[in-house]
Amino acid sequence: MSAILHLRIDGIAVEVPEGASVAAAVARATRSFRQSRHGMPRAPLCGMGVCFECRVAIDGEPHVLACMTAAREGMQVRTHG
Amino acid sequence: MAEGCEVLVIGAGPAGLAAAATAAANGARVALLDAQPRAGGQVWRHDIAHGASRRARRALRRIAPVKRHFGMRVVAADPGARTLLAEDSLHAREFGWDRLVLAAGARELFLPFPGWTLPGVTGAGGLQALVKQGWPVAGRRVVVAGSGPLLLAAAASLRAHGARVLAIVEQAARDDVHAFARKLWHWPDKLAQAARLRMALAGVPIRYGAVVRRASGDSHLQTIDIDCDGRVETFECEYLAIGFGLVPDTGLARMLGCGLNDATHPAIRVDALQRTTVDGIHAAGECCGIGGMQTASIEGAIAGHAAAGNEAGARALLPSRDRARRFADALAHTFAPGPCVRMLADDTTIVCRCEDVTWGELRSFDDARAAKLATRCGMGPCQGRICGAALAELLGWSWHGHPRQPLFPARLSTLAFDSLATFP
Amino acid sequence: MSSFDLIVAGAGIIGAACAQSAAEAGLRVAVVEPGAIGGGATAAGMGHLVALDDVPAEFALARHSLRLWQAWAHQPEAEFQRCGTLWVADDEAGLELLRSKAARLSAAGMIAELLDTAALRDAEPALSHDVAGGLRVPTEAVVYPPRIAHAMLTRVTALGGALHHGRRVVSLDADGACLDDGTHLSGPVLVACGCDTPALLPELLMRPRRGHLVITDRYPGWLRHQVVETGYAASAHGDAAEAVACNVQPRPGGQLLVGSSREFGRAESAISPALLARMLRRCFRFMPGLARLKALRAWTGFRPTTPDGLPYIGALPSRHDVWVAAGHEGLGVTTALGTAQLFVDLFLGRAPRLDPAPYAPLRSVA
Ligand SMILES: Cc1cc2nc3c(=O)[nH]c(=O)nc-3n(C[C@H](O)[C@H](O)[C@H](O)COP(=O)(O)OP(=O)(O)OC[C@H]3O[C@@H](n4cnc5c(N)ncnc54)[C@H](O)[C@@H]3O)c2cc1C
Numbered sequence: 001m002s003a004i005l006h007l008r009i010d011g012i013a014v015e016v017p018e019g020a021s022v023a024a025a026v027a028r029a030t031r032s033f034r035q036s037r038h039g040m041p042r043a044p045l046c047g048m049g050v051c052f053e054c055r056v057a058i059d060g061e062p063h064v065l066a067c068m069t070a071a072r073e074g075m076q077v078r079t080h081g
Numbered sequence: 082m083a084e085g086c087e088v089l090v091i092g093a094g095p096a097g098l099a100a101a102a103t104a105a106a107n108g109a110r111v112a113l114l115d116a117q118p119r120a121g122g123q124v125w126r127h128d129i130a131h132g133a134s135r136r137a138r139r140a141l142r143r144i145a146p147v148k149r150h151f152g153m154r155v156v157a158a159d160p161g162a163r164t165l166l167a168e169d170s171l172h173a174r175e176f177g178w179d180r181l182v183l184a185a186g187a188r189e190l191f192l193p194f195p196g197w198t199l200p201g202v203t204g205a206g207g208l209q210a211l212v213k214q215g216w217p218v219a220g221r222r223v224v225v226a227g228s229g230p231l232l233l234a235a236a237a238s239l240r241a242h243g244a245r246v247l248a249i250v251e252q253a254a255r256d257d258v259h260a261f262a263r264k265l266w267h268w269p270d271k272l273a274q275a276a277r278l279r280m281a282l283a284g285v286p287i288r289y290g291a292v293v294r295r296a297s298g299d300s301h302l303q304t305i306d307i308d309c310d311g312r313v314e315t316f317e318c319e320y321l322a323i324g325f326g327l328v329p330d331t332g333l334a335r336m337l338g339c340g341l342n343d344a345t346h347p348a349i350r351v352d353a354l355q356r357t358t359v360d361g362i363h364a365a366g367e368c369c370g371i372g373g374m375q376t377a378s379i380e381g382a383i384a385g386h387a388a389a390g391n392e393a394g395a396r397a398l399l400p401s402r403d404r405a406r407r408f409a410d411a412l413a414h415t416f417a418p419g420p421c422v423r424m425l426a427d428d429t430t431i432v433c434r435c436e437d438v439t440w441g442e443l444r445s446f447d448d449a450r451a452a453k454l455a456t457r458c459g460m461g462p463c464q465g466r467i468c469g470a471a472l473a474e475l476l477g478w479s480w481h482g483h484p485r486q487p488l489f490p491a492r493l494s495t496l497a498f499d500s501l502a503t504f505p
Numbered sequence: 506m507s508s509f510d511l512i513v514a515g516a517g518i519i520g521a522a523c524a525q526s527a528a529e530a531g532l533r534v535a536v537v538e539p540g541a542i543g544g545g546a547t548a549a550g551m552g553h554l555v556a557l558d559d560v561p562a563e564f565a566l567a568r569h570s571l572r573l574w575q576a577w578a579h580q581p582e583a584e585f586q587r588c589g590t591l592w593v594a595d596d597e598a599g600l601e602l603l604r605s606k607a608a609r610l611s612a613a614g615m616i617a618e619l620l621d622t623a624a625l626r627d628a629e630p631a632l633s634h635d636v637a638g639g640l641r642v643p644t645e646a647v648v649y650p651p652r653i654a655h656a657m658l659t660r661v662t663a664l665g666g667a668l669h670h671g672r673r674v675v676s677l678d679a680d681g682a683c684l685d686d687g688t689h690l691s692g693p694v695l696v697a698c699g700c701d702t703p704a705l706l707p708e709l710l711m712r713p714r715r716g717h718l719v720i721t722d723r724y725p726g727w728l729r730h731q732v733v734e735t736g737y738a739a740s741a742h743g744d745a746a747e748a749v750a751c752n753v754q755p756r757p758g759g760q761l762l763v764g765s766s767r768e769f770g771r772a773e774s775a776i777s778p779a780l781l782a783r784m785l786r787r788c789f790r791f792m793p794g795l796a797r798l799k800a801l802r803a804w805t806g807f808r809p810t811t812p813d814g815l816p817y818i819g820a821l822p823s824r825h826d827v828w829v830a831a832g833h834e835g836l837g838v839t840t841a842l843g844t845a846q847l848f849v850d851l852f853l854g855r856a857p858r859l860d861p862a863p864y865a866p867l868r869s870v871a
């Protein structure tokens with residue numbers, strides 16, 4: 001059995017198995033990853049790093065692709081939704 | 082100084098893995114780059130619940146002698162100096178090459194329809210990719226829609242992860258799909274694959290000649306309306322996984338000056354040995370045209386042989402490549418998006434998701450550049466990868482000029498990389 | 506009927522502004538543009554409305570234009586944002602420049618506030634602590650030039666003007682202009698072809714001066730003013746083969762537009778990685794945090810540059826009824842409105858509101 005990682009998504013504690021993406025962790029806490037230019041909620045579309053709809057802030061760094069980033073223990077993730 | 086190698090392969094899907102392994106087997110010093118944190122590309126994306134398929138494991142074992150750089154995205158290229166600039170989450174690095182193999186793959190084609198920007202509406206391959214990396218779908222209601230065999234594969238993966246697949250909504254007509262299926266005996270392995278998928282999807286209704294008219298919900302997806310021969314059916318679901326096939330990824334090739342073909346969604350032009358129009362640069366897999374995993378593997382091997390100077394090895398694979406390509410062509414013909422999916426957007430439907438530009442704002446323009454300057458369509462972080470492909474399909478606009486760096490959003494410090502050593 | 510009171514060749518910001526002023530003055534105008542409206546230098550630039558003050562004639566034209574830009578401040582297509590300019594210096598020479606600039610701007614009636622390091626930190630937290638002083642010009646603004654050119658052309662056609670889009674002026678004759686599809690338009694011609702002006706008027710010298718820009722993702726609040734180092738004016742007015750200066754602009758949506766570079770003798774639009782790197786490192790020196798921000802795209806554009814850096818505005822005495830408005834280097838967005846007003850005044854024989862002598866096309870012909 002793989003290890004369990006603990007992350008915080010907008011302050012909410014979530015657990016994911018090792019190897020999961022940050023997107024998978026965020027999905028456990030909220031449905032909206034970011035707000036569009038005109039304030040509409042958005043979430044992953046492509047799952048493969050081309051649409052940029054999954055952008056979140058990870059450990060203070062904004063605009064990181066959640067679908068392309070592997071979850072790590074202790075990550076603090078902020079969505080903009 | 083750039084890190085050098087004899088053969089540099091971009092993309093670690095089936096094509097790139099085969100190219101890297103084959104070039105290394107021919108004795109070349111090989112490096113392999115991919116933006117994803119792990120090898121596998123789209124089909125062999127590591128599944129954290131189910132592990133890798135046998136084929137994928139075999140392919141991964143064969144790259145043991147190859148120097149690997151994963152989580153590294155190529156963001157700029159200097160064809161004159163034969164260098165690429167790439168970055169990972171922390172650093173920028175420059176790579177040089179004697180021979181380059183582009184195996185950048187493809188991305189899904191999304192066509193805008195009312196409600197497609199709601200959270201819960203994803204790509205078909207998109208949701209599959211997310212789920213393989215732990216996105217929770219167990220017990221969730223999902224409708225899979227769009228066009229092509231990827232829908233079946235995606236539906237099967239989603240089911241294997243516990244999703245309740247309510248229906249598959251295919252835009253192609255039933256008769257066309259069945260006529261195609263009757264030809265499958267030409268490709269026995271495909272026949273077996275189809276049978277396996279049918280079993281995995283037992284009990285899932287498939288609607289042919291049907292389209293999703295609308296996705297609705299407050300802040301996330303709640304219902305979708307399906308139009309099947311004029312009859313409207315409504316499904317309540319948490320996810321709609323929808324894609325209309327794939328388009329080749331040619332950004333890096335264009336930056337390097339490689340010629341493309343003249344398809345609606347152009348692919349990199351290659352000769353029998355997978356050579357592009359630029360000396361020393363090969364391309365393989367879906368960036369040279371949508372052809373599936375098997376075509377990609379064969380093309381990768383041809384490119385790997387050719388890049389390492391083993392032309393005989395490359396030529397020996399040509400018959401199997403041609404056979405695989407024939408299958409791909411038949412497939413593309415059957416599932417080509419029909420007129421009904423081109424008329425889904427209304428004037429308030431967002432087309433450019435990055436900049437929130439609507440169909441109503443765009444449809445009066447004559448070409449992509451004029452529309453872009455006036456509306457900012459295609460100027461956001463995806464740089465027209467999503468809306469540009471949709472507009473190429475819907476209006477025939479070409480978005481395929483010479484791309485500027487960075488190919489993907491990159492840190493300014495990466496673009497300020499001290500490259501004077503290699504760019505005199 | 507293909508006879509007009511004025512035929513404008515080129516729909517960059519200069520041609521579009523002149524066409525609009527002429528149409529508003531009641532003239533029957535035709536505009537000829539082969540590419541996208543505002544798709545030349547106008548689409549490639551920063552759209553900073555700024556009064557560069559060290560060359561008197563340029564200062565006069567810019568100042569006058571800034572007043573005219575007021576009319577666009579509330580038009581949505583202008584994307585007008587009064588962010589102000591913050592001139593910054595990190596050495597003694599720069600501080601001296603700030604003081605003389607403050608004096609010149611104040612003398613011309615513009616608000617200009619010298620900021621000490623504490624006030625600077627407050628105004629712009631992203632600045633390096635090595636930045637020793639600043640000068641804030643709060644009334645200056647940024648706009649989005651290609652959309653403005655588009656809006657100007659919409660106004661021209663609404664007033665009955667004719668747009669020959671996708672067509673190019675291939676030659677001028679005694680009676681007007683010939684287009685590439687064989688059409689002949691008769692009437693006085695205004696050449697507003699930016700860098701391409703010498704193709705129609707070979708007697709006018711013009712060099713394209715290449716510049717690099719980078720646009721970032723959105724970082725709302727990261728920067729408030731357009732931050733320009735004092736060395737920028739020297740790079741703009743100097744004649745160096747290659748120069749860079751820190752010039753960073755906050756776009757209304759939170760994106761940052763990062764410049765600037767200047768090169769002569771480069772005709773290709775491809776990016777020079779080495780110069781781009783040099784330009785960015787110059788900017789990091791003033792704003793170290795920039796290095797971590799994400800760039801969406803880099804591109805180059807060409808500034809139409811005359812030998813003395815001032816635009817050509819007026820009639821060509823050597824030709825019959827041929828006029829020019831071109832050569833605005835890196836300030837053509839700012840000076841477009843003043844240029845248009847000056848041109849129409851001269852064209853209609855009205856008393857010009859500015860002394861036209863410094864911009865007389867003849868000065869370089871002589
Ligand atoms: C104030 C201001 C703000 C701007 N903001 C932005 C901005 O936020 N984002 C932005 O991109 N530009 C922005 N621009 C840039 C500007 O509109 C053009 O890039 C500029 O006109 C230069 O034109 P060009 O010839 O380089 O490219 P374009 O007119 O853009 O034509 C190049 C063609 O190549 C295609 N292309 C380029 N790169 C790729 C790629 N990686 N993959 C696929 N196709 C590609 C494009 O879609 C396009 O069709 C801004 C300009 C200004 C003045």
Ligand SMILES: Cc1cc2nc3c(=O)[nH]c(=O)nc-3n(C[C@H](O)[C@H](O)[C@H](O)COP(=O)(O)OP(=O)(O)OC[C@H]3O[C@@H](n4cnc5c(N)ncnc54)[C@H](O)[C@@H]3O)c2cc1C
Binds near residue numbers: 550555699705830835
């Ligand atoms: C990197 C960069 C940054 C800049 N930053 C700023 C700034 O912050 N503030 C500022 O005020 N200015 C700035 N500028 C300068 C400004 O963009 C230019 O001075 C201005 O856009 C020039 O406008 P134009 O109409 O003369 O030229 P263009 O916009 O180039 O227009 C000329 C038009 O003529 C057309 N044409 C050419 N030949 C023919 C023909 N034979 N017949 C018909 N039409 C023809 C072309 O297609 C083109 O559309 C910058 C420029 C650059 C390159």
Ligand code: FES
Binds near residue numbers: 043044046053
């Ligand atoms: S979901 Fe599209 S980039 Fe991450």
